[in-house]
Amino acid sequence: ESEREMKDCESVGNVVPSLITALVVLWLSMGVCRSQLSTNFYANSCPAVFTVVRRQVLCALKNDTRMAASLLRLHFHDCFVNVSSSGCDGSVLLDGSDSEKLAAPNRNSARGFDVIDTIKAAVENACNATVGRLNGFSEDASVDPTLDPSMAAELQALCPQSGGDGNATAPLDRNSTYAFDNHYFKNLVEQKGLLSSDQGLFSSDDGEATTKALVQAYSNSGSLFFRDFVNSMIKMGSISPLIGSAGEIRRNCRVVN
Numbered sequence: 001e002s003e004r005e006m007k008d009c010e011s012v013g014n015v016v017p018s019l020i021t022a023l024v025v026l027w028l029s030m031g032v033c034r035s036q037l038s039t040n041f042y043a044n045s046c047p048a049v050f051t052v053v054r055r056q057v058l059c060a061l062k063n064d065t066r067m068a069a070s071l072l073r074l075h076f077h078d079c080f081v082n083v084s085s086s087g088c089d090g091s092v093l094l095d096g097s098d099s100e101k102l103a104a105p106n107r108n109s110a111r112g113f114d115v116i117d118t119i120k121a122a123v124e125n126a127c128n129a130t131v132g133r134l135n136g137f138s139e140d141a142s143v144d145p146t147l148d149p150s151m152a153a154e155l156q157a158l159c160p161q162s163g164g165d166g167n168a169t170a171p172l173d174r175n176s177t178y179a180f181d182n183h184y185f186k187n188l189v190e191q192k193g194l195l196s197s198d199q200g201l202f203s204s205d206d207g208e209a210t211t212k213a214l215v216q217a218y219s220n221s222g223s224l225f226f227r228d229f230v231n232s233m234i235k236m237g238s239i240s241p242l243i244g245s246a247g248e249i250r251r252n253c254r255v256v257n
């Protein structure tokens with residue numbers, strides 16, 4: 001079905017099937033009830049909303065596979081990055097000189113706002129004015145001793161202490177960059193986490209006491225990871241959403257009405 005829908009897109013790109021499958025799984029999971037939000041909210045005012053959003057997301061992925069990751073991160077940052085407001089209220093989409101877009105975790109790295117605009121336009125087109133809410137190295141450059149030595153050497157070659165390319169990038173999920181699967185956790189077990197916050201989940205003292213067993217379990221079972229991922233995304237998306245008269249349905253995602 002996804003493939004058929006993607007033929008409707010105008011742009012041409014390369015899509016990794018497993019990523020699409022993952023997205024569809026994620027999508028289906030949205031039918032599960034949340035504690036406060038309702039998936040039936042637009043049942044009367046915009047029954048096509050899921051179909052329209054889904055088609056636009058698939059089109060965006062066809063154009064740029066990475067966009068799946070970027071949209072997922074935007075959702076996370078909407079819920080957690082707190083400048084003017086907190087919670088999953090679409091505040092990350094607002095433009096402005098003191099907006100969350102310019103907060104350190106987002107500046108120059110959050111992406112996908114134009115895709116949100118396109119999705120919003122498609123939804124508005126279908127249903128007028130209804131939908132709106134929609135490592136390794138420390139600062140002194142010493143190497144984390146828990147990091148796999150060959151990976152450490154690779155990263156040092158990519159980012160030497162002087163004379164390197166400031167725009168060089170390294171994959172967050174090496175050897176499985178464009179697939180959404182449990183490979184990230186396999187990397188951690190091999191002590192190959194890119195960020196300190198990744199590596200620490202399995203290899204730090206704090207991680208030993210808290211997250212290590214989970215990393216081990218997810219590295220052994222893709223289905224356990226997918227099940228827990230779905231539940232945790234639903235849980236995260238329920239953090240302080242604005243409900244009823246506490247919020248508003250924006251006509252333009254970038255500005256309040």
Ligand code: HEM
Pocket residue numbers: 066068069070071072073076108109111172195197
């Ligand atoms: C709180 C601990 C976390 C830290 C310190 C962290 C840090 C980062 C950093 C530094 C990047 C790279 C940004 C760049 O390319 O410039 C990144 C990317 C990313 N993060 Fe996180 N993150 C955290 C938690 C999460 C969570 C909980 C999620 C998912 C819900 C997430 C999803 C992503 C995704 C999908 C990307 C790739 C985005 C893209 O390629 O456009 N992160 N993160």
